[in-house]
Amino acid sequence: MKSSTGALSQLDAEYSDPTALQVRIDIHRRYSEKPHDPQADVLAAINLTGAEYLADIGCGDARFLASLAAAGHQGPLVGVDTSAAMVGSADLIPGVRGILADATRMPFDDNTFDVLTARHMLYHVPEPVAALAEFRRTTKPGGTVSVVVNRPRTCPRLRELITAHAATYGIDRTDAPPYTVDADSLPPLMNEVFGTATLLRRDNALVFDSPGPLIQFAESLFTFDGIGPGNPHRSAILTDLTADIEDWFTYHPGQAWRDPKGYLVATATVPE
Ligand SMILES: C[S@@+](CC[C@H](N)C(=O)[O-])C[C@H]1O[C@@H](n2cnc3c(N)ncnc32)[C@H](O)[C@@H]1O
Structure with missing residues (x-):
């Protein structure tokens, strides 16, 4: 049976609340094989003086902007997002303005920002x-645009398990929100729009030595495999998946679940 909501409205529902996003951020922080700090990589790439007019597009719970404000950034800080809840998070931070807008149609004049992150x-x-x-x-000519996307097939083992369980309830990839660009397809798009870009690739893995956090992470990914927040089979799929993951740890004593992941930071200077 197909899901009752469309793939794009599933995405809206997913981000109507920051909880699942925060679970994923926390899991990446705690269970990465190598240090995982995309925020630090972006900061190194954009090399701020603290005076810039900076926009963070798809700002989520605005923790990046909060950290800039806390570090004493003096220039204007703007968080743009299609989720009212995320924009609300940005608006709560002193010195930060939240704007409800789509990344493809933003209510800003030409040449507004010194730095833009997505x-x-x-x-x-x-x-x-x-x-x-x-x-x-x-973004102004000479300004900086820095974009982070995931490598293709992030955490393939877990995604395949989720997909297999979803399929038993008639849910397939066509029910999932589109996933339009990854670390392989972004560089040519950056070159098309900006002429060239500097690339930083980070290959890593998530490693779990007990079922609890892996199950929590799996649930936080459900929407991206077509099991949106309103899906009537969500709790049944979680029950089945939980049993499967617990069995895996029971039958593989002393072994950890390792799943490859990684991201690309692509940074460009806007041509004069
Ligand atoms: C995976 S979260 C990332 C949040 C944050 N940038 C971070 O790295 O923690 C994606 C965010 O992009 C927002 N988003 C999705 N589509 C968007 C669009 N077309 N325009 C602006 N924001 C969008 C979502 O609402 C969500 O807050």
Whole structure:
């Protein structure tokens, strides 16, 4: 049976509340094989003085902007997101303005920002080149645009398990929100829009030595495999998946569940 909500509205529902996003951020922080700090990689790439007018597109719970404000950034800080809850998080931070807008149609004049970041959001945009063109339009010539996306097939073992359980309830990839760009497909798009880009690839893995956090992480990914927040089979799929993951740890004593992942930071200077 197909899901009752469309793939894009599932995405809206997913981000109507920051909880699942925060679970994923926390899991990556705690269970990565090598240090995982995309925020530090973006900061190194954009090399701020603290005076810049900076926009973070798809700002999520605005923790990046909060950290900039806490570090004493003096220039204006803006968080843009399609989720009212995320924009609300940005608005709560002193010195930060939240704007409810789509990355492809932003209510800013040409050449507004000194720096624009779009971290882990471009793959949700149905037309990523339109968003990149909007990033170029709104950033000053000589300004910096930094985009982070995941490598292809992040955590394939877990995703395959989720997909298999979803399939037993008639849910397939066509029920999932589109995933439009990854670390392999982004570089040519950056070159198309900006001429060239500097690339930083981080290959890593998540490693779990007990079922609890792996199950929690799996549930936080359900929407991206078509099991959206309103799906009537969600709790049954979670029950089945939990049993499967617990069995895996029972039958593989002393072994850890390792799943490859990684991301790309692509940074460009807007041509003069
Ligand atoms: C995976 S979260 C990343 C949040 C944050 N950048 C981070 O790295 O923690 C993706 C965010 O992009 C937002 N988003 C999705 N599509 C968008 C669009 N077309 N325009 C602006 N924001 C969008 C979602 O609402 C969500 O807050």
